[in-house]
Amino acid sequence: DTAVSQTPKYLVTQMGNDKSIKCEQNLGHDTMYWYKQDSKKFLKIMFSYNNKELIINETVPNRFSPKSPDKAHLNLHINSLELGDSAVYFCASSQDRAGANNRDGYTFGSGTRLTVV
Amino acid sequence: GNSVTQMEGPVTLSEEAFLTINCTYTATGYPSLFWYVQYPGEGLQLLLKATKADDKGSNKGFEATYRKETTSFHLEKGSVQVSDSAVYFCALRGFNKFYFGSGTKLNVKP
Numbered sequence: 001d002t003a004v005s006q007t008p009k010y011l012v013t014q015m016g017n018d019k020s021i022k023c024e025q026n027l028g029h030d031t032m033y034w035y036k037q038d039s040k041k042f043l044k045i046m047f048s049y050n051n052k053e054l055i056i057n058e059t060v061p062n063r064f065s066p067k068s069p070d071k072a073h074l075n076l077h078i079n080s081l082e083l084g085d086s087a088v089y090f091c092a093s094s095q096d097r098a099g100a101n102n103r104d105g106y107t108f109g110s111g112t113r114l115t116v117v
Numbered sequence: 118g119n120s121v122t123q124m125e126g127p128v129t130l131s132e133e134a135f136l137t138i139n140c141t142y143t144a145t146g147y148p149s150l151f152w153y154v155q156y157p158g159e160g161l162q163l164l165l166k167a168t169k170a171d172d173k174g175s176n177k178g179f180e181a182t183y184r185k186e187t188t189s190f191h192l193e194k195g196s197v198q199v200s201d202s203a204v205y206f207c208a209l210r211g212f213n214k215f216y217f218g219s220g221t222k223l224n225v226k227p
Contacts, residue, residue, distance in 0.1 A: 004160075041155075041204055041220040048214075056214065090160055103149040103168050103210060108160040 003027070006091050006109040013081055014117055021076045021112045023091030031055075032074035033106065034066060035090040043090070049074050050096060081116045088113050119144045119211040123218035126204075130197055130225050138192040138221045140181075140207035148209040150174075150183050150190040155204045155220070164192075164205070197225045 004025045013019050025032065033056075034046040047066040048056035054066070063079045078085060092106040124139040142150065149168045153161040165174030170185035179194045190207060202225045207218040 041222075043161075043206070043217040043220075045215070092161075105149075105151050105153075105163045105166055105210070106161075106215060108153075108162070110160040 004091055004093050004107050004109040006089075006112050008112060009110065010113050010115075012115045012117065015081055015083060017081050018077070018079045019081060019114070020078070021089055021091075021114070023074050023076070023109060025072055025091075025093040025107070027093055027095070027107060029093035029095045029107070030071050031094050031096040032068065032071070033092040033094075034074065034076050035092060035108075037088040037090060037111070039087070047074075047076075078114075081114075083116050086114055086116045119148065119209060119214075119216045121207050121209055121216050121218040123205075123207045123221055125219070126222035128221060128223050130223070132199055132225055132227050133196045134225075136192070136194040136197045136201075136223070138205055138207075138223070140190045140192065140218060142188050142190065142207075142209050142216075144188075144209055144211060146211065148211050150181070151208040151210065152179070152181055152190070152192050153206040153208060153217075155206065157203070161206065197223070199225045199227055201225050 006023050031050045033048045046060050049068045052068045065077045068074045088111045091109040094106045096102040121142045151166045152164040154164045165176040167174040167183035173182045181192045204220045204222045
């Protein structure tokens with residue numbers, strides 16, 4: 001199936017731990033994103049990578065570090081987890097042309113529900 | 118700047134009722150507009166889109182028309198089903214960035 005896939009789907013961990021969420025897309029897209037969805041369903045972009053290059057880095061604590069080994073993968077590593085990091089994290093991808101006014105939608109993964117206890 | 122405002126929920130309707138979820142936007146330039154749907158426990162799925170003024174996006178009985186004069190992209194469906202219960206997000210795509218509304222939860226009762 002062509003898709004954006006994230007692992008794990010659920011992640012429960014203690015405060016202070018370090019964890020990673022993985023994302024892979026087999027759509028041939030060259031841009032990938034991480035979004036955070038809070039308990040009120042509000043979506044906030046965190047990062048965007050185009051062909052392994054960071055292009056969007058919103059105001060996110062330094063504890064969050066994205067890593068893109070190739071354009072099909074964008075992983076999210078979180079250090080020293082805090083209670084406020086509990087949320088659903090979505091990976092997404094799109095096919096964009098650099099420097100163009102791109103008009104297509106994003107394809108989202110099914111999300112990773114992170115619970116910090 | 119770019120932003121999207123959509124009506125607060127939850128919206129509760131009986132099956133076969135008419136649905137409208139309001140969405141207005143502010144944007145520089147000429148963005149594309151989208152509606153996404155999120156079913157419980159799932160990710161966001163693209164429901165429909167419109168890329169220029171007066172375009173109508175439609176899918177699964179849902180429709181929305183890109184109205185530049187009123188800067189709106191309201192979502193409508195003539196007869197909702199229980200299976201339409203979900204959270205609906207209006208969004209616009211500016212230059213290389215998506216802007217999402219806050220989401221509207223729809224509950225459809227049998």
